[in-house]
Amino acid sequence: METIFGNLQGLKSSQLKQLQRLYHQRIPGDRITTPEFSQRLAAISTEINQPVSAYLNRRGQVFRVGVGTPRQTQIPPLELPRYGAERLSGIRCISTNLKPEPPNESALTAMVMQRLDALVVLNITGTGFTRRGGGSTGYVKEAYLAHLVSNTKQLVSTEQSAIGTQNSEIFSSVSPPMSLDMLAEQDFIELVENLEAEFQREFVAQEVDAENDRVLIVGVVTDHVTAQQFQDTLIELARLVDTAGGEVLQTLQQKRSRIHPQTVVGEGKVQEIALTAQTLGANLVVFDRDLSPAQVRNLERQIGVRVVDRTEVILDIFAQRAQSRAGKLQVELAQLGYMMPRLSGRGLAMSRLGGGIGTRGPGETKLETERRAIQRRISRLQQEVNQLQAHRSRLRQRRQHQEVPSVALVGYTNAGKSTLLNALTNAEVYTADQLFATLDPTTRRLVLSHGETGETQEILLTDTVGFIHELPNSLMDAFRATLEEVTEADALLHLVDLSHPAWLSHIRSVREILAQMPVTPGLALVVFNKIDQVDSETLALAQEEFPLAVFISASQRLGLETLRQRITQLIQYVVDNR
Structure with missing residues (x-):
C-alpha cells in the first residue's frame, strides 16, 4: 500500500x-x-x-x-x-x-x-x-x-x-x-x-578546484561567551578551514541560551543552513564546537551535506602537516581515537544487526569488524607511542647528563616559533603564515655569551607544536610524547603574536594548556613577537600588563640581542637553583 x-x-x-x-x-x-x-x-x-x-x-x-x-x-x-x-x-x-x-x-x-x-x-x-x-x-x-x-x-x-x-x-x-x-x-x-x-x-x-571543500561555517554563541570571544572563535575557525584547504563561502550564527541536544541549533536555523548550503553549493558544514555522533547524524540527515566539527578540521590539518614518522604516528592515533565513538553514526550499512551470542566471530557485522580492527590498530599505535616516549626520555637524560640546559619554545599556533628558532640558530625549519605550519619538534644548539665574563654557554632550543584554544583532548593524549619536550625543559619561552587582536586570550589559552600537563613546566619568559606590525597603543598596553616581557620581531630580527641576554639570565637562574 x-x-x-x-x-x-x-x-x-x-x-x-x-x-x-x-x-x-x-x-x-x-x-x-x-x-x-x-x-x-x-x-x-x-x-x-x-x-x-x-x-x-x-x-x-x-x-x-x-x-x-x-x-x-x-x-x-x-x-x-x-x-x-x-x-x-x-x-x-x-x-x-x-x-x-x-x-x-x-x-x-x-x-x-x-x-x-x-x-x-x-x-x-x-x-x-x-x-x-x-x-x-x-x-x-x-x-x-x-x-x-x-x-x-x-x-x-x-x-x-x-x-x-x-x-x-x-x-x-x-x-x-x-x-x-x-x-x-x-x-x-x-x-x-x-x-x-x-x-x-x-x-x-x-567552478573552483574540485579538491577544495566549499564550506559553510556555523557558530553558536551562548550566554557565558562574550561577543568578542565569539567573533574571535569564528575568525580562527575560518583560518583553520582555509589552512585545511577549504573555501569558506559564508558564516551563519545563532545565539542560544543552551545548545540544542539533537541539532545544536534550533529547527529554523537548521532549515536556513540547508537552504544556504543548497544556494551556495556548499558540500561541507563546519560547526564551531565539538559535535556528538548523534548530532552529526541528525544534522546530516536534515541538511543533506557532510557535517564536521572543529576538532575534525584540526585533525585534518595535523594529518596534512605531519612529516616525520613520529608525527604521522601520533596523528593517526588521535584520528582513530576520535573516530571510535563515532562509528555507530555512519549509516545503516554500518549498523549492528544484533548483540550478544551469535553476533561475533565470522558472523559479526561490518561495524563490529571495523571497530575491532581500529581497536587493534590503536593498541599497536599506543605501543609505538610509548616506545617513542621512552626514546625521547633517553635522549633527554643524555642531555641532562651532559648538563646542557634546554629551553622549549611554546605558544599559540602561528605565533612565530619556527621563525624565531631559525633567526636564533640559523635552522631551516619550514615557516608559513598558517595555523600549525609545523608539527614535529625541532631541537637546535644555541650558543649564549655572558656579557660580563665573556664566557659562552651552549643550550638546546626546541620548537614545539603550537597550541590552540580548547586543544582537543585526543591531540593532547596522542601528542604527549611531543609535549613532554615542554614539561622536561629547564625553561620556556612563551611566544605571543602581539599583532593578533586576541593576543590576551591566546596567552590565557596557552597557560591553561600548560596547567593541564602532568608535570609542571619550568619557568616561562613571555616574549612578544611581531612588534613591527602593531601600533604604539597596543605595544604600551602589553608593556604595562607584562613589564618583564621581551619585545621582538623574529622576521625583522628586532630585539634578538635583548632576548639572548634574557635567556642567558634565565638559564643562569635555573642552573643556580637546581
Whole structure:
C-alpha cells in the first residue's frame, strides 16, 4: 500500500484511498500537469480541508503524496536524488492552496531546498460541481508556476522574487496567475532544459578546484561567551578551514541560551543552513564546537551535506602537516581515537544487526569488524607511542647528563616559533603564515655569551607544536610524547603574536594548556613577537600588563640581542637553583 506523508490525523479511510489512487496517475512527459489531474487534487483537498502536495518525476509519474504545504511535505535531503550544482533534482511539486494567494516564502524555500524542476500552486476557491453520492467540492480558480532562477541572472520583472538568507539571496520566478488550460500548454521539457543550461553556465563560471571543500561555517554563541570571544572563535575557525584547504563561502550564527541536544541549533536555523548550503553549493558544514555522533547524524540527515566539527578540521590539518614518522604516528592515533565513538553514526550499512551470542566471530557485522580492527590498530599505535616516549626520555637524560640546559619554545599556533628558532640558530625549519605550519619538534644548539665574563654557554632550543584554544583532548593524549619536550625543559619561552587582536586570550589559552600537563613546566619568559606590525597603543598596553616581557620581531630580527641576554639570565637562574 502506497504511503501518504504529512498530517493524516482525522482522515477517513475513504479519503486515504483517494490520496493513494493519486499514485496511479501519470502526466504526459512534456506537460507540467493536466487540468484533469489538477482538478482531482483540488477535489480531494477541498474534501479533507487541507492542502495536498503531489511530487512527480520527469516521466510524469506520481511517486510521493503528502497532506500539507510544500514545506510540510518536502522530501528529506538524504532521500533526494544526487545532483550537481548545475542540475535540478528531476522532481516537480503540484500543491493546492486553500487561500487565494501566490506561493509564499515558505513554499519557495521548500522549492529551493529540494531544487525542484518546478512548483505549481493551485488556488482553490468556492464550491464547484456536486460529487456523485452527495457533497460538493471546490475547483481551481487560478494557478501559479514557480521555478528557480540562476543566481547570476538579474531580476527582470516584479514577478520574480528573492528569498534572503542573511548575506545571500536565491532568486525564484513566480508567474502571474493563469488558468489550468494555460498551465497545461507550458512546455515542461523546454522549461527544464533552459533552466539547466543557465545553471550549467553559472557552474562553469564559478567552478573552483574540485579538491577544495566549499564550506559553510556555523557558530553558536551562548550566554557565558562574550561577543568578542565569539567573533574571535569564528575568525580562527575560518583560518583553520582555509589552512585545511577549504573555501569558506559564508558564516551563519545563532545565539542560544543552551545548545540544542539533537541539532545544536534550533529547527529554523537548521532549515536556513540547508537552504544556504543548497544556494551556495556548499558540500561541507563546519560547526564551531565539538559535535556528538548523534548530532552529526541528525544534522546530516536534515541538511543533506557532510557535517564536521572543529576538532575534525584540526585533525585534518595535523594529518596534512605531519612529516616525520613520529608525527604521522601520533596523528593517526588521535584520528582513530576520535573516530571510535563515532562509528555507530555512519549509516545503516554500518549498523549492528544484533548483540550478544551469535553476533561475533565470522558472523559479526561490518561495524563490529571495523571497530575491532581500529581497536587493534590503536593498541599497536599506543605501543609505538610509548616506545617513542621512552626514546625521547633517553635522549633527554643524555642531555641532562651532559648538563646542557634546554629551553622549549611554546605558544599559540602561528605565533612565530619556527621563525624565531631559525633567526636564533640559523635552522631551516619550514615557516608559513598558517595555523600549525609545523608539527614535529625541532631541537637546535644555541650558543649564549655572558656579557660580563665573556664566557659562552651552549643550550638546546626546541620548537614545539603550537597550541590552540580548547586543544582537543585526543591531540593532547596522542601528542604527549611531543609535549613532554615542554614539561622536561629547564625553561620556556612563551611566544605571543602581539599583532593578533586576541593576543590576551591566546596567552590565557596557552597557560591553561600548560596547567593541564602532568608535570609542571619550568619557568616561562613571555616574549612578544611581531612588534613591527602593531601600533604604539597596543605595544604600551602589553608593556604595562607584562613589564618583564621581551619585545621582538623574529622576521625583522628586532630585539634578538635583548632576548639572548634574557635567556642567558634565565638559564643562569635555573642552573643556580637546581
